[in-house]
Each structure stands twice: as C-alpha cells, then as structure tokens.
Amino acid sequence: MTPKTPDPLSTDEQKYVADHSLKRPLRVLDIWALGVGVVITGEYFGWNSALKDNGPVAVLIASLIVCVLYLTWVLALSELSVGMPFAGGPLAYGRRAVDGTLGFVMGWSMFLECQFATIATALATGGYIAFLLNPENPSSTVQVWTALATIAIFFVLQAWGVKEQSLAMVIMTYGAILGLLIFWGLAATNFSWHRVWTTPLMPEKKGWQAVLDAVPYCLWWLVMIETVALAAEEADKPHRTIPRGLVWGQLTLIVLVVLTWLFACGAMDHQEFAEVTYPLAKVVGGIPIGKYSLAVYGFGIIAIFGMIASYHGMIYGTSRQLFALGRAGYLPAFLGEVHATRRTPIISLLVCSLITAGFCIANLWFKDAVAVAVLVSTLTALIWYILAMGCLYVLRLREPGLFRDYRAPLYHMLPIAVVFLSAFAVYVYAGIDVKVIPLTALLYGLGLCYYWFWAHGRIRTAAPEELTARQAEEGPTT
DSSP, X not given: OOOOXXXXXXXXXXXXXXXXXXXXXXXXXXXXXXXXXXXXXXXXXTGGGGGTTTOHHHHHHHHHHHHHXXXXXXXXXXXXXXXXXXXXXXXXXXXXXXXXXXHHHHHHHHHHHHHHHHHHHHHHHHHHHHHHHOTTSOXXXXXXXXXXXXXHHHHHHHHHOHHHHHHHHHHHHHHHHHHHHHHHHHHHTTOOXXXXXXXXXXXXXXXXXXXXXXXXXXXXXXXXXXXHHHTGGGBSSHXXXXXXXXXXXXXXXXXXXHHHHHHHHHHSOGGGSTTOSOXXXXXXXXXXGGGSHHHHHHHHHHHHHHHHHHHHHHHHHHHHHHHHHHHTTSSOGGGGOOOTTTOOOHHHHHHHHHHHHHHHHHTTTOTTHHHHHHHHHHHHHHHHHHHHHHHHHHHHHHOGGGGTTOOOSSTTHHHHHHHHHHHHHHHHXXXXXXXXXXXXXXXXXXXXXXXXXXXXXXXXXXXXXXXXHHHHHHXXXX
C-alpha cells in the first residue's frame, strides 16, 4: 500500500517554525570544540571523588570501562542526531520512536543531566578561584560569588549569538587543553610509579568492589559529550559535521583522561586530593615545585579555562534542551521563544542560569552540593542513553530510510554495548552512600506530573520534533 502523503503545513504552522528557528553556522571544528570543551571540566574535578577508599588502579579500570561506554555511545548517537537534527535531541528520538511521554522522559532526563552538570561546574569554577586567592583556607563565600559571576558572564555571551559563543568555545577549549599540558609537566617533576601501582593494587577491604564504587564518579570524565547532539539543528551539513566532530572529540578526550589520571596519581598520594573540588591545583600546590608561586598561580589561572569552557558548553546544552521542551509545549511555551535578531533562546538561557545561581547560593549551607550534582547528572544521563538505544532499534526497523545519510560502524553491536555498559553503571549506583536515587526519582516525579496534568493536551504540533514525528506517522520514511 502506498504511504499517505503528509499534509502540508498550515500558514500558522509555517510561521511558528520560522519564528522558532535557529541559525546553522557550526562546522566540524566548532562541534569538536563543543564536544571536548563541554567535557574537559571532568579532567579538572569530579573524577577525583572516585579515589576515596578505592585507589588509583580501581579508578583506572573504572575509567577505561567508561571510555569504552562513551566511544560506543558517540558512534550510536551520531546516527540518531543525523537522522533527527533537532535542538530537542532525545525529545525528538523518543517522540518519533514511541510517543510524547517517552519523548518527554528522555528530554527531561537530558535537561536534568545538563542542569546539574552546570551547577557542579559553576561551583567548581568558584572553588578553583577561591583556592588561588587563599590556598591555605579557600573561602566558600568567594566560591559562591565567583560562581555567580561566571553564570552572569556566560549568560551574556550565550545570548549574544551562536557563532560568537562558538568562537569563544574554540579559544577556551584550546586554553583548557594547554592547562592540562602544563599540569602534566608540573606533576611529572614529582612523579612516582609507587603512588600509582599501590600495594595492594586494590583496597584490602573492598577488592574488586572498588572498581564498581568508582564507576559513578568516573562517568564525570566524559559525561555531557552528548550535548553535541543538541547542536545538530545549528550545524552546517549535520550528516558530516556531527559524526566527525563527535568521534574526534571523543578520541581526544580519552587521551586526556588517561594522562590526567596518571600524572595526578603519580605526583601526590591520591587520598590528599580525593575530596576537594580543585584536585589538580591541589596537586600542583602540594608538590615541591608548588613552592614557586608562579607554578601554582600560572597553572591555576590557565586551569580556569577548563572550568569555564565546560560551563560554556553545559549552559548551551541546558538552554537548548529547555528551549526545545518549551517550543514543543512539553514545558511552558515562553521557554521556546528566541531573540528576534540574534536567534538565541534567551528566555531558556535566563531560566537555567537562575536555577544554577539558586543552587550555587544553597551551597553555602549544603557542602556536598558538587558531589550530589555530579551524581544526579550522570545517573539521569545513563537513563536516557538506554532509552535512546531502544529508540534507535525501533526506528531502524520501522524507518530504515531515516538513517541513509549516516550509519554507525558495528551496526548491530553498538547499541547492545551501550545498553549493557549503561545498565552496568546504573546498577553500581546502589552501592554509593549519597542519597542521589531518591532525589533523582523526585525530580522525575515532578516533571512527569507537570506533563501528565498540564502539558499533555497543549503540545505544539508545529515544533520540529513534533512535526517530523507526525509526518512520519502519516508517511513513513522508507
């Protein structure tokens, strides 16, 4: 039977699409910089929490597991983002594969992932600067005020325009990589293999359980690279730009992960920097070369590039997901508005910046905010990774023509590998002490209540994620 031809857009739908569209200036270098830049903060903080009670070798093994997960993930994600190049990303995948409820759950998951990553990174940026100002006793007040200044500055830059913020992202990414190169060089002056290959290799009381306990924190090395998928709507020739930028970015990051782990653990006893939000600065300040203020302050200033590059990328991802959910009616419609000339989602940028600021202020009373934010971010990420691979299987069977522009290597094995490794990582969350699972469940409950009791009947059918899903239902892609 011949598929039904999709109905043409009404005049109102055409106007809605035009009024809520984004520019498409991004090329491979921009995508690479976004992928590396949004993740590189993971080399500067967060991962070190895995060292507590686990040791360097357990963290290395956990990190390699995470590297395999993310390499398979970006290859499979490229297929979805090229087939559905929309700012909604996971919202579009779930909506087209199943229905609006799954689309909302996946979109909400990525929003939570991005939002809590943004909170953690803003606070960590403040922590680095507070350390530079007073290495002996960093001030939590300075940390919060610096975080708030970071939020304000990058709101303005993001609102200015996508091409302008992309150029800034490229520059900051280069600066962040330079910071790691300097760190490796400084740490090498006090390197010892005995600190890396400890005796015993695994903690006596935990054994291989230490690897499992380290995984949730090691996810922070690489989480958020999927932000690149949200840039597909603003990418020039996404079928070429997205896969190349994603894969080259992921390979770059794997090298950075291994070398940062090696030099950090080899230069100082891992327990000395396992519980701070500025581990690399702590290492530099605690080794003999750190007695020279030029080494500490020189590295610290450049290291800030690593923090702000990631914050810059994370606020991009948070705002785009919030924008897409608002544009499609899953969240309040004002979130889907764009600036008339800049074509940036300025309302979504403002809202997610205010949320981040509120959590940063709360850090004055809740000192575990960074650790909790890291874990909420990584857990919500894993949930939508698994759901996305289910969507990929469904759409490959139902609409094989959707992926004609790009097909991932290891076509059948990649989604299986992503699901297995993600499910494994979710499983080990049961072993952590932080009450992150009930908090995450509460956040999902709040989101779903809003969707079911308010937004469900107010979906905007002209939003790109909804429009293409509706057209696919009327005339499947073959």
